[in-house]
Amino acid sequence: MATARALLDRPGAFWRVCQVTGYQVFTPVQRLIVFNAVGAVLSLTLGGILALLMALTRWEAVALLPPELYYRFTSAHGVLMLVFWIVFFEIAALLFGGTILINAKLKGVRFAWTYSGLMAVGAVVTTATTLSGHANNMFTAYPPLVNHPMFYVGILLFAVGALCGSCHFVYQVWTARREGVVAGPLPLVVYALLTAAIIAIWTLLHGAVAYVPALLQSLGLITLDPAVYRTLFWGFGHGAQQINLAAMVACWYALAAITTGARPVNEGLSRFAFVLYLVGINMGSMHHLLVDPGIGMHARIINTSYFMYAALLGSLIHAFSIPAALETAQRARGHTRGLFGWLKAGPWKEPGFAALMVSFIGFGFIAGVSGVLMGTMQLNMLIHNTLFVVGHFHATVVLGTTVAFMGLAYYVVPLVMQRDLSFLGLARWQPYVYGGGLLVLIGGLMLAGKLGASRRSWDASYSLAPLQVESLSTPLMTFANTLIGIGAILAVIGGAMFVLIMVATVFLGRRSERPAVGTLGILAGRDGPESDVAIPEFDHDATRFQAPGTTTLVFVFLVWFVAMFAWASVNLARVGWGVG
Amino acid sequence: MSALTAPPRRYLARIGRDERVWLAFAVVWCLFLFAIMYVWQFYGAQRTPIESYRIEPAEFRALTQDYIAEYRIGEVSGVPITVPTEDGEAFLAARAFVFEPVLQLKRGESVRIYLSSYDFQHGMSIQPLNLNFQVLPGYVYVVNLTPTTTGEFGIVCNEYCGLGHHAMSGRIIVTD
Ligand code: HEM
Ligand SMILES: [Cu+2]
Numbered sequence A: 001m002a003t004a005r006a007l008l009d010r011p012g013a014f015w016r017v018c019q020v021t022g023y024q025v026f027t028p029v030q031r032l033i034v035f036n037a038v039g040a041v042l043s044l045t046l047g048g049i050l051a052l053l054m055a056l057t058r059w060e061a062v063a064l065l066p067p068e069l070y071y072r073f074t075s076a077h078g079v080l081m082l083v084f085w086i087v088f089f090e091i092a093a094l095l096f097g098g099t100i101l102i103n104a105k106l107k108g109v110r111f112a113w114t115y116s117g118l119m120a121v122g123a124v125v126t127t128a129t130t131l132s133g134h135a136n137n138m139f140t141a142y143p144p145l146v147n148h149p150m151f152y153v154g155i156l157l158f159a160v161g162a163l164c165g166s167c168h169f170v171y172q173v174w175t176a177r178r179e180g181v182v183a184g185p186l187p188l189v190v191y192a193l194l195t196a197a198i199i200a201i202w203t204l205l206h207g208a209v210a211y212v213p214a215l216l217q218s219l220g221l222i223t224l225d226p227a228v229y230r231t232l233f234w235g236f237g238h239g240a241q242q243i244n245l246a247a248m249v250a251c252w253y254a255l256a257a258i259t260t261g262a263r264p265v266n267e268g269l270s271r272f273a274f275v276l277y278l279v280g281i282n283m284g285s286m287h288h289l290l291v292d293p294g295i296g297m298h299a300r301i302i303n304t305s306y307f308m309y310a311a312l313l314g315s316l317i318h319a320f321s322i323p324a325a326l327e328t329a330q331r332a333r334g335h336t337r338g339l340f341g342w343l344k345a346g347p348w349k350e351p352g353f354a355a356l357m358v359s360f361i362g363f364g365f366i367a368g369v370s371g372v373l374m375g376t377m378q379l380n381m382l383i384h385n386t387l388f389v390v391g392h393f394h395a396t397v398v399l400g401t402t403v404a405f406m407g408l409a410y411y412v413v414p415l416v417m418q419r420d421l422s423f424l425g426l427a428r429w430q431p432y433v434y435g436g437g438l439l440v441l442i443g444g445l446m447l448a449g450k451l452g453a454s455r456r457s458w459d460a461s462y463s464l465a466p467l468q469v470e471s472l473s474t475p476l477m478t479f480a481n482t483l484i485g486i487g488a489i490l491a492v493i494g495g496a497m498f499v500l501i502m503v504a505t506v507f508l509g510r511r512s513e514r515p516a517v518g519t520l521g522i523l524a525g526r527d528g529p530e531s532d533v534a535i536p537e538f539d540h541d542a543t544r545f546q547a548p549g550t551t552t553l554v555f556v557f558l559v560w561f562v563a564m565f566a567w568a569s570v571n572l573a574r575v576g577w578g579v580g
Numbered sequence B: 001m002s003a004l005t006a007p008p009r010r011y012l013a014r015i016g017r018d019e020r021v022w023l024a025f026a027v028v029w030c031l032f033l034f035a036i037m038y039v040w041q042f043y044g045a046q047r048t049p050i051e052s053y054r055i056e057p058a059e060f061r062a063l064t065q066d067y068i069a070e071y072r073i074g075e076v077s078g079v080p081i082t083v084p085t086e087d088g089e090a091f092l093a094a095r096a097f098v099f100e101p102v103l104q105l106k107r108g109e110s111v112r113i114y115l116s117s118y119d120f121q122h123g124m125s126i127q128p129l130n131l132n133f134q135v136l137p138g139y140v141y142v143v144n145l146t147p148t149t150t151g152e153f154g155i156v157c158n159e160y161c162g163l164g165h166h167a168m169s170g171r172i173i174v175t176d
């Protein structure tokens, strides 16, 4: 009767028990979560509209926008998506993880409203500056190019808000531990979010170190050295991707638990993997500078490898432990046939499971592998600033992170709003439509990049240049550009489905104490959800393989990884020319 | 109990057999990926250029103009064509919105290219080889190239440098 007693200690109108999960919910946090989620979805919507216009410009058959608008919208798309959509969602997730997931009260509700408001103001200022054509030089705005000062003012306001939000989360977890609200270790998902929050604090401080001087430069007060700025900027820009990585993996563990009741197979090992993300916190940033002047060989190699691939090792651990958790849970449900019977029998029609699978497989096979290839110092010469890079990061941050966030939103938003999820039928398809469109888009981007198309360019063939470059206008390039256009249309339809479902849920969903969200693998327990079937512990002393299907799959993945690496190396050797 | 709720107080477990096997391969692969960069850099034919120097853009411009004046052999579309110096050196400047000069190289002969910019950041992307280097004003990047194939190779700018970015190109010609 822990719940009943706990609630007695928590009088007043501010608490309820979630009927679906069993969490004790401090109700004032609900509107904060929704506020940030709305900020996220609005950014995603606007960014998605721009994405479609941009992709239709890249597709020569349509060639929609004039150059100035193309660059303006590329700047806006980058900042709306990579910064506002992602970070608003992360702050919503931190508010959720720092209270509901640990049955804790939010200390400092007004503070939370202040920083959420600050983020909203910052987002509006930067978006308005960019869309009105005052920040066409991309969100990176490498000196001596600058954006309008208000662009930086908005970013800095937003960043200060996000910094407060991350610190608030750490404070929440810390006081919950100290006051005994969380008696033992943190739930794994909260632990993962804590890693993300710590990386975020570090990264946002880095952001100030880059963007404050950039603001001063845009005011004409100082002059920045291009190489120094690039180093500072990517200390922030790359670190931000480490936040997304940790937050995405947190979503994976959460979605696996929600949809199949899966429990981590090895809490200690999974936590160690998150610690490895922290070890790499200051590393990796130089993979953006691998063909820049001004950096020594050892610095490049040690940094780009996250000190001998510590972060990669972390991801490889998750690559095993997430499917292994699914396999164990599915086998406990009686899906024991063969190596992969458990996988075939998965709840593929459950939006959260579909999102998990699209995100997990897409991130692993495409994003992670291409990232390691690109981050290999010499291989980087083949792709730096080509559309291949854009293909890679649409695999990481869209196919991976965005899809995972969408999956989580299908549960968190209805449960927090206490409204049924609208259009469940549509939600079942959404991850596949979005993911499928992205696969085509990413394929097109990577192919075009391999053929030499550069990123951030209105015309991939440079046909207006005085010296013509014939090799850039081949039928294969046209095909790649067509894939970009068609993939974008599909992906934007998938994105619109998500937005529609969210908007309908928030405004029209039937109010309910027990909101309908699809078929879950969890039941309301005492202090949170429990698996709906008894799932045995992973037997760590067994001499037989406990998750033979997963073990097979990870080795298939390793073979793919090695093959791709070999292929890329052959490509480099086939350049033929000596370079050095 | 799941990833969404607290595990027992003592959650550390042994590393199971499946995990051990996978971890062993993973660690080996990580170390390989690390080591291969050194191996390629010392023994490979395509090494990442490392050598670079600071220089004032105005000074780089003066040096490049002197080089062009002395080693010019022609012109194409208003861009001068030059050959490398007797010591196998050449200057390649990026500016909004052209790469100058057009370099005429000899197959099999190494050239030491001093690459920099007069104004903004640019990207030197040699096509169809798809070899890409960042160009920063204030820094000379020393790129050593040894062409092994003949023909005309386009250069396009692949770092956004302003509204003429998509019309910024250059050329390398390789003859026998
Ligand atoms: C429907 C989905 C999307 C489509 C069709 C799409 C398409 C594109 C295209 C065509 C570019 C410009 C390529 C160039 O010229 O360099 C681009 C850039 C970019 N996209 Fe997306 N995108 C989508 C979603 C997203 C999302 C969800 C994110 C982030 C979470 C994102 C992040 C970015 C970033 C950071 C850039 C780089 C901007 C820059 O170069 O400054 N995109 N996208
Ligand atoms: Cu990075």
Ligand SMILES: [Cu+2]
Residues within 6 Å of the ligand: B122, B123, B157, B158, B159, B160, B161, B162, B165, B166, B168
């Ligand atoms: Cu350019």
